[in-house]
Amino acid sequence: MPADAQPPAPDGPLIVQSDKSVLLEVARPGADEARRAIAPFAELERAPEHVHTYRITPLALWNARAAGLDAETVVHTLITYSRFPVPHALLTEIAETMGRYGRLQLVADPAHGLVLHAADAPVLEEVMRSRRTTGLLGARLSPADVVVHPSERGHLKQVLIKLGWPAEDLAGYVDGEAHPIALREDPAGARAGTPGAFALRPYQREAVEGFWAGGSGVVVLPCGAGKTLVGAAVMARSSTTALVLVANAVAARQWKEELMRFTTLTADEIGEYSGARKEIRPVTIATYQVLTTRRKGVHPHLDLLDSHDWGLIVYDEVHLLPAPVFRMTADLQARRRLGLTATLVREDGREDEVFSLIGPKRYDAPWKDLENQGWIAPAICTEVRLDLDARQRMTYATAEASDRYRLAACAPAKVGIVDRLLARHAGESVLIIGQYVDQLTEIAEHLGAPLITGATTVRERQRLYGAFRSGEVRTLVVSKVANFSIDLPGASVAVQVSGTFGSRQEEAQRLGRIVRPKEDGRQAHFYTVVARDTVDQEFAAHRQRFLAEQGYTYDIVDAGDL
Structure with a gap:
């Protein structure tokens, strides 16, 4: 019997169409299983309440093929969960597209x-x-x-x-300069609850093995799931000099602390290469910002990537990779390259550059799977919608299109919503996150809470993050500088008042600030405050797509019901 003639599942949650779109009815039995099964080879496009739309793309199929998934498995998955016969032409197209990888x-x-x-x-x-x-x-x-x-x-x-x-x-890699690195892993101590003792979690071990078997590529893990520890374990496996590229100087210092905690590396063996310091050591941690700094039309620091005999290059938050680093990475194909990220989504559409220059996706752990296993905290996502008053609506309606998002995102009524949410979560550690510094400044002054923006010094950022971790500060107002690589394990509530337009990866990163497991088992709460009937609402729907693919749903509540 031909594959497309196999009897469909009467209650199947999928509708597979010849234009390579896949519709998932979220209320159907088996919808969660189907979502997890198609995630490796289909990309989520839209996620309204009842029917999610995925698309099967060549890049997704090639990533799946590089990860060891074959066309037969993809075809079987679609047939198993589809309510109607899967178009034969699509099955043929899948097989032929996946067959292109490796020819x-x-x-x-x-x-x-x-x-x-x-x-x-x-x-x-x-x-x-x-x-x-x-x-x-x-x-x-x-x-x-x-x-x-x-x-x-x-x-x-x-x-x-x-x-x-x-x-x-399959051309292999140069070994690079040898440098001994070992993990301080203590499984017995970790099981006994010994302070400071740790053991690689099963998925972290799988991620290391998956990367090493492929040689180079990307490991995708939720925020709070220990990507830094995966990087440290790969460095120990390599036992060579390593260059680690990170989003900012705070992340660089956090990486240094974690490497000293998890490995045998000492402070003298780890250098920081940032705007403030230019240290080159066996393990050097550099910021994307300093590498892409231009002087007289050239990038004077980019030669750091190629001037040393690195055995491993680690790209933290690889979805942020700037164009100059892409260009230099094209010349570094003989070095092992590890990309770490919570989401491979890039709003500029350059995911194929990550695939070709860093490597294919070698490991991907769905957020909900790790949540169900207790490795990250369960999270409740809520969109709070408010109405603009008559004057604000008229101002919005007559504004230039380029000004409308800022007007809606910075609606003054959002300050009152923040007050009500803080009252609802009194005593919890809360992050107020936004895009616009003037809006955040107003909120911080209103609350009497400290504010962190791009203008805040690294020393002051570290002090405030430390005060937040210790509980001395319960509410912290932060701009997008806190989107990435910031470890705030005590944060259990995030209130997003504005964002970078419709950025899906930013939404994932911001939720990621609060999903580290809590000692008391509390749930995390992620609120997005949105102005109704504006582009603020439209962008919010777009931002939520990646998290919807991971199984999160957004409850929508009216501001008046808080």
């Missing part, structure tokens, strides 16, 4: 160095005739093999994925 391979050749090998010679002929590969390929060795200059390894992979023939990189 071209980059391999090391003892006589010729780096070689592009084709399992299918006509494919090699096709890409060689493309103008995009001009200058990237050298001598033709055989109908199936052509020499590649080592410096063009990354550039060629970028071109090949654009041509629809993603290369499997």
Whole structure:
């Protein structure tokens, strides 16, 4: 019986359509299982209350293939959960798209160095005739093999994925300069509850093994699930010099503290390369900001990436990777590269650059799975909608389109909503998060709470974060500088008053500030305060898409009902 003729599941939660869209009815039996099953190869597009829309894209299929998922498994998943027969043409398209990954391979050749090998010679002929590969390929060795200059390894992979023939990189890596690093893992002490003792969690161990088996690539874990520890374990496995790239100086110092806690590295072995310090040590932690600083049209610090014999490069928050670091990474394909992130979503659509230059997704742990296992705190997400008054509505209606989001996001009535939410969660540690500094300044002054923005010194940020962790400060107002790589385990409530337009990855990062497990088992609460019937509401719906894919739902309440 042909695959598409198999009897559909009468109550199946999926409707699979020939345009590569997949509709998931969230109230149907098995909807949660189906969502988890399709997540590795389908991307969520829309997530209203009852029907979520996914799309099967080539990049998602290639990521799934690189992670070991084959076309047969994808097809079986769709047929198993679909209420109606799956279109045969789509099943064929899935098989053919996944079959494109690995038809071209980059391999090391003892006589010729780096070689592009084709399992299918006509494919090699096709890409060689493309103008995009001009200058990237050298001598033709055989109908199936052509020499590649080592410096063009990354550039060629970028071109090949654009041509629809993603290369499997099997060329291996240089060892880099050896440097002993070991984990301070103490499983017995961790089980006994010994202070300071730790053991890798099962999913962290799987992430390390998944990365190492592939050589380079991305590990996707929820915020609060211990991505830094995964990075430390990979560094210990490598036992070489390492360059760690992070979002900001606060994150750099947090990484240093964690590495000293989890590994045998000492303070003298770890350098910070930021705006304030320029230390190069066996393990060097550099900020994206300093690497991308331009002087007279050049980036003077980018040569740090290539001037040392690193055995491993770690890209923290890899979804933030700026264009200059992408360009330099193209030249670093002989180094092992580990990307760490909570979400591979990039609003600029450059996910294929991450795939081709850092590597494919090697491990992905769904948020809800880790929540169900108790590794991250359960979270309740609530969207609070308020009405603009008549004067504000008229101001909004007559404003230029470019000004409308700021007007709606900074609605004065949001201050009163913050008051009511703080009263509801009296005694808890609360983060007030927003995009606009003047709005945050007003809220901080109204509450008498400290404020952290980009203008706050690193020393003052660390002091305030420390006071928040200790409970000395219960309410902290923060701008987007707190979106990334900030460990605030005691935070149990976040109130988002404005954001970076419709950024899905920012929404995930902000929820991530509060999902570290609480000692008393409390749930986390994530509130988004939104002006009704404005672009603020539209952007909020877009922001929620990634978290909806992870299984979170947003209750919508009227501000008057708080």
